[in-house]
Amino acid sequence: MTVYVLCFALFLVGVYGVLTKRDLIKIILSTGIMGYSANLFLILFAYKKGAVYPILSKGEEIKAMVDPLPQALVLTSIVIELGITAMLVALAIKLYEKYKTFDITKIRRLSG
Numbered sequence: 206m207t208v209y210v211l212c213f214a215l216f217l218v219g220v221y222g223v224l225t226k227r228d229l230i231k232i233i234l235s236t237g238i239m240g241y242s243a244n245l246f247l248i249l250f251a252y253k254k255g256a257v258y259p260i261l262s263k264g265e266e267i268k269a270m271v272d273p274l275p276q277a278l279v280l281t282s283i284v285i286e287l288g289i290t291a292m293l294v295a296l297a298i299k300l301y302e303k304y305k306t307f308d309i310t311k312i313r314r315l316s317g
Contacts, residue, residue, distance in 0.1 A: 208249055215242040229297040229307040233290065240286040244279045251275035 219242060222235025256269040297307065304312050 209246070212242055212246045212249060215245070218242075227309050229300065229309065232309075233293045233297060236293065237286065237290060240282065240289075244282055244286075247275040247279050247282070 216239055219235045219237075219239030222238065223232055226232055226235065251272040251274070253269055253271055256271045259270040259273045261267070300312060301307060306312065
């Protein structure tokens with residue numbers, strides 16, 4: 206139960222960073238932290254104590270196995286997060302080229 210609470214606390218750290226920071230780079234890192242905590246939660250959700258990996262051999266009896274579906278979802282989520290992070294970094298670079306700052310409040314004032 207403690208690991209779930211720590212995973213939720215990690216998510217809240219990401220939410221705090223997104224809502225309170227004014228620097229675009231810190232906001233991008235905070236969204237990454239939120240994604241990592243969601244992936245960690247999916248992996249923790251699929252864990253079973255004493256379970257084995259889901260590969261069966263001939264003549265082996267079936268024991269408790271770890272669910273492979275959340276692992277596949279996490280792999281998909283990692284790829285999606287990579288695309289989102291790349292898009293946010295490209296957007297931050299373009300904003301920096303135009304306004305010469307990463308500060309959101311200054312960008313809002315300069316936008317006219």
